[in-house]
Amino acid sequence: MRSNPVELSLAVAIAALLVLAPLRAAAAASDLEEGRALAKEWCSSCHMVAPGVAASTTDAAPPFPRMAEDPAYTEERLRSWLWAPHPPMPDFDLSRFEIESLIAYIKSLNSN
Numbered sequence: 203m204r205s206n207p208v209e210l211s212l213a214v215a216i217a218a219l220l221v222l223a224p225l226r227a228a229a230a231a232s233d234l235e236e237g238r239a240l241a242k243e244w245c246s247s248c249h250m251v252a253p254g255v256a257a258s259t260t261d262a263a264p265p266f267p268r269m270a271e272d273p274a275y276t277e278e279r280l281r282s283w284l285w286a287p288h289p290p291m292p293d294f295d296l297s298r299f300e301i302e303s304l305i306a307y308i309k310s311l312n313s314n
């Protein structure tokens with residue numbers, strides 16, 4: 203059986219995916235500074251993202267420092283919230299890396 207160009211490029215793409223997938227997973231951990239930047243850029247219009255850092259907060263949006271200190275806000279809870287955002291929050295279509303970075307950042311605000 204001779205492979206046609208389409209099959210060949212498909213095979214190359216699959217091979218590339220198989221090689222790159224574990225690398226992506228390893229790189230997907232989290233980055234505190236990335237989380238800080240994302241929070242400031244995307245979340246600060248509603249949330250207080252650091253003590254005193256908020257463009258204009260709405261009362262309804264819990265401040266990040268409070269989330270960091272409240273044990274009710276487990277990483278799992280933050281993760282599932284950000285994975286499938288709920289109105290009134292906009293759908294940011296966050297990547298796994300962005301979600302983990304935001305969680306790492308929020309957790310870093312815990313001063314206890």
Ligand code: HEC
Nearest residue numbers: 241244245247248262263264279280283290291292294304
């Ligand atoms: C347009 C305003 C708005 C923006 C922008 C926004 N949020 Fe929210 N967020 C809210 C409101 C309002 C709530 C409270 C919703 C509720 O309790 O039903 C909330 C709740 C949350 C919660 C709490 C979920 C829970 O379990 O109670 C988390 C975590 C959160 N936001 C994270 C973020 C992050 C991270 C960003 C930036 C990527 C962001 N939000 C951007 C308005 C916003």
